[in-house]
Amino acid sequence: MSTLRSLPARGNGRAAPRAPRRGRARAVLVPVAALVVLVVSVVAATTLGPADVSAVNVRDVLTNHLGFTDIPVRVSEDAIVWNERLPRALVAACVGAGLGVSGAILQSLLRNPLADPFVLGISSGASTGAVLVGFLGLGAGVLGLSGGAFLGALVAFGTVLLLDRLVGGHGDRVILAGVASTQLFSALTSLAIFAFADSDESRGVLFWLLGSLEGVRWDDVVLCAVAVVLALAVCLLRARELDAFAFGDAVAATLGIDVARVRALLLVVTALVTAVLVSVAGAVGFVGLVLPHAARFLVGPLHTRLLPTTAALGAVFMVWVDAGSRVAFAPTPLPVGVGTALVGVPAFVALLLRGSARSRFARGTA
Template sequence: MTMIKDPVPRRVSRTNAEQQPTPSQPKHASTVALFVLATTGLLVSVITASLFGTANIGPLDVISTILRHVGLSQIAPAEPLPRLLDALIWESRFPRVLLAAAVGMALAVSGAVLQSVTRNPLADPYLLGVSSGASTGAVAVLLLGIGGGISLSTGAFIGALVSFGVLLILLGGGRVSNPARVVLTGVLVSQFFTAVTSVILTVSGDANSTRGFTYWLLGSLAGARWQPVILTTLLILIGIITIQFFASSLDAFTFGWDSAAALGVNVTAARIWLMVLTAVTTAAAVAASGAIGFIGLLVPHAVRIMASPTHRTLLPLSALTGAMFLIWVDTFARTAFTPHELPAGIITALLGAPAFALVLRRAGS
């Protein structure tokens, strides 16, 4: 006997299926919630961190001062502060907080990119030797007078790009197919420029200049001023936005370079572009703040635990989280041991070393 299927249950079943949420909907909702939470957290962090310092200034006064300086005095909730306190917020605290946010963004995004490009979960922005090159450029300007009077930050930026150029030459233009070779070559470049820096300090440095440079080298945001902060932030934002266009290529790299090529990715071109963008972004951060390590290692792994590992989500969330992280690290470094101020790089190293050991153990298991 021939069985005739009833079409009605099929329609009912189809209707019920359409009413069921797809598996991606809860994840999408949680991703949106994370973006909203991270954005709100960053805005709150910027305002709250500006409250901390030797002078006791209320939150409404801080908000009003910022609004007046950006041309929104009509909505300022408090009366203008005396000139000295106004300058303390606008010329000292606020640019420092913004610089911490920009540098945190740069290092976190660069770490996420390098971990994908090198396929190494332990990769950090300083893997490429950019930090050591920046140190050499800075000390060459400070002690040797190279560059005809250019600033220390400009010398650090040029030194970072030179070290990256040396890396590309040693890698044959970035076409190397072995991720381990990228890591080892970065270590080689880093050690070389570290040695050059040590030679310059030993031969040409006096006690005061060596002490000042060492403090900068440990990673300090104390010298934040509006002009370099604006320039650094623009360079970093341009780099991060451009890197975002390579999110699909970075996703493909997680399956291996051969698989990425099979998916239509120009692997060599994408790797070179990403390494150049990472180098420029990291160079801008290092030139402004010195060597602040481990953010590029800590933040991307933390974001991967909370959110989707796809880079379209990972990169912007890493940027927001990295900004918040460094804002609070720097706030702690400048207030916890008053009247002494620690370089932010010391705090990130104390936090990052145990995390590095944990990631190393997980990578080896």
């Protein structure tokens, strides 16, 4: 009897809104909490390294440079914090946020849960550009390694767009064109390394190809931050169109969305921000693949919630992966791309197992 009496209370129309309210509150609290954790993570990561620097020293250096205080700090500690570790932590946060958002966009745009920023061949193109500058010196006086990587990434993306246009411009075709572009530029990179590299050159370039944040400076912070903020703003403005893409191109078109134009815009934005990040940090994998799935688990699929949460989670993830990579084999740093793979693969397997368990449960209760 008590069970029967409780049923009307659940369906009397007044308790029903609780779940949406809880969902909205969760969607606000998760990114806010992630931002707080990000600030704490950046400060904590700045203290880690071969030279001991306390959190108090980090605070003093930050407030001094921001003009709030004038506390005496050792010149060596000021240089370590302000010129080395803090820019590195901030670039890591930008890389994690940008690649995470790019992965979320591509997974929704292409309706493929395995899509990530490198599915467009951008990473392979950047690698080829960096190798050509590093080994052959093509434009080295003007471009540098990062500039060559950026141009290579744009050439690779242009190749994908050309192939996509030739075969009809469909989401699946974009992925296939990206696979073809990836293989092409990977082969060109391997050919250049095999034919022209010596031991000293190959070590530096190969370290960059594995993902590296060594030597980043404040101008890199500004470049990455501007690219990520602009890309996130554009994608948030298109959040409702992205929600519609989840139901297919036909449904999106019936809702009045210019499917081809919106897809082209978001692909270009994703490619540009990825090219900027890869040109600075090298090939950093698994961030754009894993973090969007984790964000969906926390706040659901709506992009107004998903994109900020993915950005915040990606930033926190990369800050700690970079910190761990920096101290794991100190004083020799581990390439950050190796760290993301070591952490990302188990996380992705866990997500796959969780999804499989949910599917089995759904089939069992159907």
